[in-house]
Amino acid sequence: MNLLNDYPLLCPIDARPLHPEGRQLVCAAGHSFDLAKQGYVNLLPVQNKKSKSPGDSKAMVDARRAFLHTGAYDPIAAGLTKQVRALWSEERGELCVLDAGCGEGFYLGALAEALGGSESRANVKLLGVDISKPAVVAAAKKYKEIAWVVGSNHQTLVPDGSQDVVLCLFGFPCFEVFSRALKSGGKVLLADAGPDHLIELRELIYPSVRRKPLPSMAGAESLGFELVASQRLRYSIRLRSQAAISDLMLMTPHFFKAGREGRQAVAGLTQLAVTVDVSFRVLSAPH
Ligand SMILES: C[S@@+](CC[C@H](N)C(=O)[O-])C[C@H]1O[C@@H](n2cnc3c(N)ncnc32)[C@H](O)[C@@H]1O
Ligand SMILES: [Zn+2]
Secondary structure, eight states: OOGGGOOOOTTTTTOOOOETTTEEEETTTTEEBOOOSSSSEEEOGGGGGGGSOSSSOHHHHHHHHHHHTTTHHHHHHHHHHHHHHHHHHHHHOEEEEEEEEETHHHHHHHHHHHHHTTTTTEEEEEEEEESOHHHHHHHHHHHHTSEEEEEEEEEESOOOOEEEEEEEEOOOHHHHHHHHHHHEEEEEEEEEOOOTTTTHHHHHSSSOOOOOOOOOOOHHHHTTTTEEEEEEEEEEEEOOOOOHHHHHHHTTTTHHHHHHHHHHHHHSOEEEEEEEEEEEEEOOOOO
């Protein structure tokens, strides 16, 4: 049984509802999308692709999965889960969560696990969307209890007013789309790298380090979103292998930005202590 047969998704071409028909999802106008054997559907129209393989590459996806499964970011997953639970207990009833730019599924997987025990899973609908096909394939293979879609944050893939929470974790928010997807009073939960995130690694690879401010919420606020909570999570981790250090490099933009010299500076390292500095922000949707 494919979860996607049950999930209310919209045709990416004309926004009509999609219905299961055999191994496909089909809209009333006859547009059809194959359900992949791994359990995801690709709703990214070819004309929306800016490149042949948009989003993170398979190498980046593999590096992110290997790094995340060392446990180094478990406190981020725990922080996130706690915040979603808090939003849910306010709302009660059904909980629909859309992870926009879900990567290889680590955080939505952690959320599914955390929600799996105490509350009735029948009331929980989790959907992960990413523009990277290798990311969604990896997610679908590992986390069977979640619906997965290849698509863009710029597309309207779910019915208006259907989501309680939209997650956008270290990603690329599109607040116009999020606003339509959310129920009245629904929330966007953002995670972004804070100014000190991985500062020790950045100091090694760049001649001078710029402490970037958090992305501004002015655009979201101009659409009527209201910033209702913000929290900072800061801790230190010690990476104990060359593999962990190079996975961390590869899963971030630093690998490409660093240049040859920067990459060489970390190539021989087998240990590195780094600061994790993450900002969580919760925005309430316009009513
Ligand atoms: C830094 S990664 C974060 C992945 C995941 N949220 C995590 O924290 O592990 C950014 C993700 O955004 C995806 N992405 C980039 N542009 C996107 C878009 N327009 N719509 C959806 N996903 C996108 C990439 O493929 C990548 O998986
Ligand atoms: Zn259609």
